[in-house]
Amino acid sequence: MSEHPKHLPADERRAATVEAVINLAAEQNPSDITTTAIAQRMGLTQGALFRHFPTKDAILEAVMTWVAERLLSRIDKAAQNIVSPLAALEAVFMAHIDFVSEHPGVPRMLFGELQRPGETLPKRMVQTLIQRYAERLRHLLARGKATGELDASLDIEAASVSFIGAIQGLVMQSLIAGDAARIRRDAPGVFAIYRRGIGNAS
Amino acid sequence: MSEHPKHLPADERRAATVEAVINLAAEQNPSDITTTAIAQRMGLTQGALFRHFPTKDAILEAVMTWVAERLLSRIDKAAQNIVSPLAALEAVFMAHIDFVSEHPGVPRMLFGELQRPGETLPKRMVQTLIQRYAERLRHLLARGKATGELDASLDIEAASVSFIGAIQGLVMQSLIAGDAARIRRDAPGVFAIYRRGIGNAS
DNA sequence: GATAAGATAGTAATAGATTACTTACTTTTG
């Protein structure tokens, strides 16, 4: 096996392609990412991409699969072994913040896909991802009501939307400031307000 | 003056162009809006647009001006004559929700502009808009702390980010559900959580 | 174990579609 093989096996190239897209999305409007830019980032010619993916949408599909797996597994791991539902929510929040700090392009790609008209496969995958995410939130919120940690009259649906919105607000703030590191710094303060908003007042 | 003049004066065409872009943004990814699509919506040929705007970016610039004026004037009017800072925050929240319900493409355009690399003029206008918006929020939040309606230890910066995030979360939710009307319906529940998060517990 | 064969992964060039913008000319309006 040579040090710098010019030909990589298909699965490694597919993984490298996903990585290139994620990195590019951190630097520019995700919907303006071209196949030329992806190939250039990988040190390949543009046409080479189509050895591994039939269309550009298939690339986005692979990216969405990658994101869904990583994000959900991270938040599942974060909530694992935490008894208190409220503490678990905080762990999920911070795990999510860590994820978007490492991959600032990801939330922007998701939001961008959601805006596409019609019923593309990548769009449907994002919808599914967020629905699965919201399910986990609703489960934790319901448990919190049961234990009494959360307000008994809490609107679980609104609390779930607010949770995602809190993260989205941090992403937007970092875009305005042009500083991705801001997300991590401002996250605790934002979660503190959220926590207070859903917590049991007594 | 004929009933249906084929030639409109420049200022009316400019206003109609802005309206066409706002409407198109509600239906598709704002960054995919073409000059052909704008012209078609107006019943013109594509080249006619360039009689009134030197470049496509100049069109976006006009749209951003329109949005900034309308949105800020609406929330100023909403907060006017409301003594309680907390009640004023709620009025601003609902006025903003009304605005995005009428123009679902607007928050998506703003978010899209923020993602563009470099320092384009439309992008800078969005940053300025949101900064001015946040200023008004911080002012109301500070007043709320002074009156005792809000928690004395409240992190005003985090509260401002959370406010914008709450709206952004509702926008995202409506995109996932593919139902713009959801925003208005879910808004009160989301604001209730926010209100509780910043309010004085006593 | 070397090596030929076949599959896999790459390049360079280009096609075909679409984009923002221009130009030469025509219609409408005051």
Place this chain on the structure above:
DNA sequence: CAAAAGTAAGTAATCTATTACTATCTTATC
């Protein structure tokens, strides 16, 4: 009639995807 507003056609650039060809890797056979 002159200025303003619109059309139709075209240009140059850019984008996804394809094609014809080449380089590299894997593997079966002697």
